[in-house]
Every structure is written in C-alpha cells, then in structure tokens.
Amino acid sequence: MEKKIYLDNAATTKTRPEVVEAMLPFFADFYGNPSSVYEFATQNKKAIDDSRSIIAKAMGADISEIYFTGSGTEADNWALKATVDAYASKGNHIITSKIEHHAILHTCEYLQKHGVEVTYVDVDENGIIKLDQLEKAIRPTTVLISVMFANNEIGTIQPMKEIGAIAKKHNVLFHTDAVQAFGQLDINVNDLNIDMMSASAHKLNGPKGIGFLYIRKGVKIRSMIHGGGQERQRRAGTENVPSIVGYGKAVEIAMATMKDRTEKELKLRDRLMKRVLEEIPFVRVNGDKIRRLPNNANFSFQFIEGESLLIMLDMNHICASSGSACTSGSLDPSHVLLAIGLPHEIAHGSLRLTVSDEITEEDIDYTVDRIKEIVDKLRKMSPLYEDFMKKK
C-alpha cells in the first residue's frame, strides 16, 4: 500500500494492533454465548464484565451503569427516545444545541414529528453553547438537556460543568454525546453531573460497530431493543463479545496514553494551524482556539469549494474531510459551520484535518505544502476569486 497521510481521525481511527490481538481469541476460540450456563461460555461473560469495568472506571462510573450498544448513534437514539418515553408524565420537551451530530439532530426531528417539543439552543461564533439561552429554555415540562461534549467538526469543547450545574439546579436530566471526547479528554460523570453519556469505540482506536450508553443509577430509561435479558434487560441481543473486549482494551490504552498522546497531537495540530494561517491568504480557523479537541483543525479557505480540495488532497494520498454540501450529499453546507455564523460560500470551502499520534512533523509539512498548491490552483479557477481580485 502506498504511504498515505491519514488526517481524518474524527471520522474513525485505526484499530490498534493490541486491540485486534485482544479480540481475536473471542472469534474462534471463546465463541460461546455469554448467556449460557456452562463454563465454556461464562469466561465470555467475565471478559464482558472486565471491559465494562475498564470503561466505567475511565469515567468515574459504576460498572452497572455502562450499557453496550451497536454504535454511538444507537446510544444517542436510545438516550433521547427512551427518556422521552419514560418521563412522558413529566413532560415532552427536550433542549439541545444547533451543532449536535446528526445522530441527535435527526432523532430530535423524528421525535418532533411524534409530538415532542425541541429547543435548539444557539452557539456563539466559536461554537460554544449560549448558557443563558439554555437556562431560559428550561420549562416545567423539560425532560432532557442533550449537549455534545466536543464537536466532531470544529472540535469545540462545551462548558460541561456549567451545563451540568444548570441541569441539576432545574432538576432536568443531562445527556451528552461524548463520541469525540471520550478517550481524548478527562471525563468524570460525577464532577460534571452527567446523567447519560454516549460513546463509540472506533473513535479511540477500538473496533467499529460498538458503543455504549452510560445511564446513571436511578435514571428511568426504557429498553429500546426488546428481546433477551442482556445488558440488565435494557438492550437485548447477544453481546458482541470480540468488539466489547476490543473496546475495553482500546479504552485501557487510551487512558494510559492520554497525556503523552494529546501533547503530541497538540504540537502537530498547532504546527499545522500556524503554517496554514501564516502561509495562505484568505483563510480562517473555525471553532474555539483554546477550548478545542487537541487533534482538531478546521479551516475555511475563501473562494474555493471543499470537495475539490478533498479530491486533490486524496490524489496526494492525504485523507481529510470537509463541511461542504457536496460531501454531505445535500445542498446545504455543514449545519455546524452555518450555526457559528459562516456565510454559505465560506462554509462550502471548509477543510477538517484531525491528527493522530502516528502523524509526523514531516507529514504535516507535506500536507501544508500540498494545501498551498491546491488552494492556489482552485482559486485560479474560481469566478469568486476573479471577482474579488477585480474589485480590489
């Protein structure tokens, strides 16, 4: 395989070899169904519990509060739909933000069609939720506040402690989609007063197709997948044992390496941002400069369109992503970039680069050099640039 520079770690990450190794015996050797009584299967049950314990510990939760799901998206769906269901006697109102992942936003849209009221709170120009607006939105019928921990596109980290305090003060449940944050940032569900939290393994070098929902003890939440008695009868279906084992291993490594890894990522990311800002004109950084995931860089290059940029980067073996409409399959560019106030044409020219600790400084320099050439080439082709230069 030709060398590639993978700068799309917010999309997914490489499964670590140690994780793959931990998973392998659970395919052909220890394949028993964890629900069975015989000794051969009970060791699988133990393997699941070990993973659950590692994950619970990583966030200050109890082992009985972690429920495995098929993805972060499933966990988000579950948290929203089942809370609305279980707390119907209290009310039918949810508060969320305008920059949530589609797993939350499209679930909210679905719920709205079924009579649930949803308030979408604004964010500021850096993507930080407006806390005063959030608090004002709370009604006696509000059953849930769901705000993502850190944004997948622009990397902005939300003021979780403040949101948790507001939720607690008004006696409203607080859910967070921590898919991008878990394993990257220190999280303690008790300090932050988080009642429910979604996460996914493949964002922290674990396998795809496995996630979890943390549900604080005492929170009423109904089962969404009905069937057998797995996951304390809350999420039926034979456990995905290899992936659960892999998830545990990935979290164990992510927690042990967090400090060194994020330090390295920060250094690479900052080098990337500095060079792009210094060497390319008409570019802006999207997202908060400080309260930001350590591996995330997000730019908007004026006068060009993101998909063109991505294809040309791809031809140089650089993997990245964009919030342009063309990459989302719709006509509108990223809802996140629009919510932070970018005009459409600027949002179309966005580029997200998310580093990992496997990236080198040389990779970053090579990438910036290519971006410079490509942006220049595309601008020379752009009628917007032509008009801008003529007006100057």
Next chain:
Amino acid sequence: MYTEKVMDHFTNPRNVGEIENASGVGTVGNAKCGDIMRIYLDIDEAGIINDVKFKTFGCGAAVATSSMATELVKGKTVNEALQITNKAVMEALDGLPPVKVHCSLLAEEAIHAALWDYAEKKGILIEGLERPKSDIHEEEESVEY
C-alpha cells in the same frame, strides 16, 4: 466515485481562464449551493465559437462538466452550441454520480447564459434560446427524516 474522464477533466481542466471583451459571458449557480460557473465565449462574425474559457467554483463534477462543456462548444456554431444538452456533457464524461447530475445542468445553463448575453449584446434573437435560470436548484427535493 468519479469516472476516469471526470477525474481527467477535473485535474487537467481544459480552457480555464477569461476572455477579455468576450462576445458573451454567462454566470450561473450561486455560492449558497456551492457551485458557480462562468463561461466566456468568443464568437466571430460567421457565428462560430472560436474560443471559450471558463471559471468554476464548485466540486470536482462542477469543474469537470464546465471543462467538458467548453470542449464541446469550441469550434461550433451558435446553433450547434445551443443543441448541447446536459446529457451530452454527461455522456462525454462517461457519466456522473446521481447526486452530481445538477452539475451538468449547470454547465448547459452556463452555455445558454453566455449565448443569451451574446445575443443581447448583438441585439439579435437566437431561436430556441430562453432566458437562463440563474438558480438550477429550484426544483430539487429535500430529504426527509
């Protein structure tokens, strides 16, 4: 996702640029939707398109369809150019992904817009040419969840 021909026209686009004092210039699309195409035509007294240039803000398919459209109209008469449809542009590129079909419509519209400008400047009427729509996205449907 794209055919070899689309990739070829995207990475080595033909006829990129401007024509000073062009016989006709047409700009279609809008930045809101993420694509804008501008086509410049140089048309001689006999009504032959001697030269054509384009500039495009948009995705790979938008650039490739503009490039191909310029190739198709070059050397043609005004009436021949008018007959070039988005289908012809797509076929010449060996097809486009379904979500990118609108790019080929944009290319057809850009040619029409440039011809319309030419006709207006010359004070002539080109039979079969309608005033171009500036926004080709009007009729597209949105996805429901």
